[in-house]
Amino acid sequence: xxxxxxxxxxxxxxxxxxxxxxxxxxxxxxxxxxxxxxxxxxxxxxxxxxxxxxxxxxxxxxxxxxxxxxxxxxxxxxxxxxxxxxxxxxxxxxxxxxxxx
Numbered sequence: 001x002x003x004x005x006x007x008x009x010x011x012x013x014x015x016x017x018x019x020x021x022x023x024x025x026x027x028x029x030x031x032x033x034x035x036x037x038x039x040x041x042x043x044x045x046x047x048x049x050x051x052x053x054x055x056x057x058x059x060x061x062x063x064x065x066x067x068x069x070x071x072x073x074x075x076x077x078x079x080x081x082x083x084x085x086x087x088x089x090x091x092x093x094x095x096x097x098x099x100x101x
Contacts, residue, residue, distance in 0.1 A: 024081040027048075028083075031044050031082070032090065032093075045083065045086070045087075048079060058072040058075070
């Protein structure tokens, strides 16, 4: 009796789980909270943004797998929304003088 040890290749995720990309405001608020606690603005921006090397890999994968293209586009758009909201929160906090207590 032979046992096959090579697992079957799993298909790439081609659809986002329900609700995965529905709350960019919450994620941006999480990063904003870290910013308020003293984390570096630039490091947080890098954490939110998709690095160019990863984006290029997603594009190459999307070229080979049309089903992945929609998911990659969705992920990139979501990360950009989170980054935009985060940047707006930081800009608004810098523009508004803090009340002295």
